[in-house]
Amino acid sequence: MIYGDVNSTKNALTEEKYKLLADTLTAAGFAVESILYHDEGAARLEEELSRFEVILVWVNPIEQGNDRRHLDELLLKLVDQGVFVSTHPEVILKIGTKKVLYTTRHMDWSADIEQYSDYDDFKNRFLISLGNSKIRILKQYRGNGGNGIFKVSLANTDERSIRVVQATAANEARILSPDDFHQEFRKYFDNEGVLLDQEWIPEISNGMVRCYLTGTKVSGFGYQESNALCPHPEEPESGVRPTSRRFYFSEHCGLFQDLRTMMETKWVPELQKIHSIPDEKMPLLWDADFFIKNVNMRDNEQKYILCEINVSCVSPFPESCIRHIVDKLLSISRK
Numbered sequence: 001m002i003y004g005d006v007n008s009t010k011n012a013l014t015e016e017k018y019k020l021l022a023d024t025l026t027a028a029g030f031a032v033e034s035i036l037y038h039d040e041g042a043a044r045l046e047e048e049l050s051r052f053e054v055i056l057v058w059v060n061p062i063e064q065g066n067d068r069r070h071l072d073e074l075l076l077k078l079v080d081q082g083v084f085v086s087t088h089p090e091v092i093l094k095i096g097t098k099k100v101l102y103t104t105r106h107m108d109w110s111a112d113i114e115q116y117s118d119y120d121d122f123k124n125r126f127l128i129s130l131g132n133s134k135i136r137i138l139k140q141y142r143g144n145g146g147n148g149i150f151k152v153s154l155a156n157t158d159e160r161s162i163r164v165v166q167a168t169a170a171n172e173a174r175i176l177s178p179d180d181f182h183q184e185f186r187k188y189f190d191n192e193g194v195l196l197d198q199e200w201i202p203e204i205s206n207g208m209v210r211c212y213l214t215g216t217k218v219s220g221f222g223y224q225e226s227n228a229l230c231p232h233p234e235e236p237e238s239g240v241r242p243t244s245r246r247f248y249f250s251e252h253c254g255l256f257q258d259l260r261t262m263m264e265t266k267w268v269p270e271l272q273k274i275h276s277i278p279d280e281k282m283p284l285l286w287d288a289d290f291f292i293k294n295v296n297m298r299d300n301e302q303k304y305i306l307c308e309i310n311v312s313c314v315s316p317f318p319e320s321c322i323r324h325i326v327d328k329l330l331s332i333s334r335k
């Protein structure tokens with residue numbers, strides 16, 4: 001299931017991102033169909049979808065201005081009817097929103113993190129946090145593609161001026177007064193939203209590792225150099241390099257075996273324990289994005305810092321994930 005509006009001619013079975021998975025599932029004996037999701041058609045889809053044994057969903061948290069509220073309601077009904085969905089909507093709420101950065105703040109993958117649960121809390125505490133750290137990253141509750149991810153700093157010239165750069169337009173800095181700044185961020189508390197306030201990790205310049213998982217096991221890696229929220233050209237520590245494409249590796253890639261071991265033996269079990277998620281409810285395909293804070297660190301526990309977790313729409317993904325997904329679905333359908 002992918003997003004497509006009423007007039008769309010998209011088909012997941014022929015889209016580059018899903019084609020090989022669809023072909024491999026077909027070869028393994030599954031009958032695979034493409035379903036387009038859009039909010040207007042959600043009510044009608046329930047009956048059509050209840051005939052499926054498994055539904056694999058790739059729909060972003062923010063899609064054409066809509067959120068996943070209606071979709072997640074629909075998926076919950078289907079789960080109640082016995083359909084297996086790639087990620088249970090309750091699990092998205094537990095580990096697939098930016099809140100996970102706060103719920104796992106005591107794990108040793110965590111950067112310094114604060115959470116503001118309402119607008120007054122944000123108004124009372126954020127500028128103190130900014131004053132202490134000078135640069136902070138604000139993240140909205142649910143989002144993707146750098147939407148609602150901001151680097152916030154005190155403008156050099158005037159302590160009452162706040163510089164804001166969004167990860168979607170990394171070179172456009174805006175300077176706001178404290179009042180305008182607070183007003184601007186008020187909307188992120190609508191609909192039970194929260195704001196997360198993460199320390200800025202300058203080692204973003206080392207690139208980021210995306211660790212892909214199928215259930216509790218690592219099934220591949222991605223590596224990408226990103227210029228989003230890197231030093232701004234006007235800032236003294238300037239030096240923006242272009243964003244690279246993401247390079248993919250299998251779970252056996254020697255470069256990231258320390259991360260694989262850490263995830264499988266420590267961090268994933270801890271994540272499950274904190275959120276009470278049994279093995280069989282872990283998402284079929286998800287990823288955790290890491291900064292490489294200490295490149296040559298021998299003590300693995302301080303090498304990688306969590307940037308965020310994605311579970312709603314993990315694509316594209318490394319080819320190595322496909323075998324893990326197909327094996328998992330075969331084991332479910334045999335039960």
Ligand SMILES: Nc1ncnc2c1ncn2[C@@H]1O[C@H](COP(=O)(O)OP(=O)(O)OP(=O)(O)O)[C@@H](O)[C@H]1O
Binds near residue numbers: 227229230310
């Ligand atoms: N704490 C931080 N320090 C430095 N850069 C950051 C930080 N947090 C996020 N970034 C930059 O902003 C980008 C977007 O942030 P994040 O991954 O949290 O949001 P997202 O919208 O969910 O992104 P995606 O679409 O990749 O899932 C990151 O890829 C990284 O380049």
Ligand SMILES: [Mg+2]
Binds near residue numbers: 143144145308310
């Ligand atoms: Mg994300």
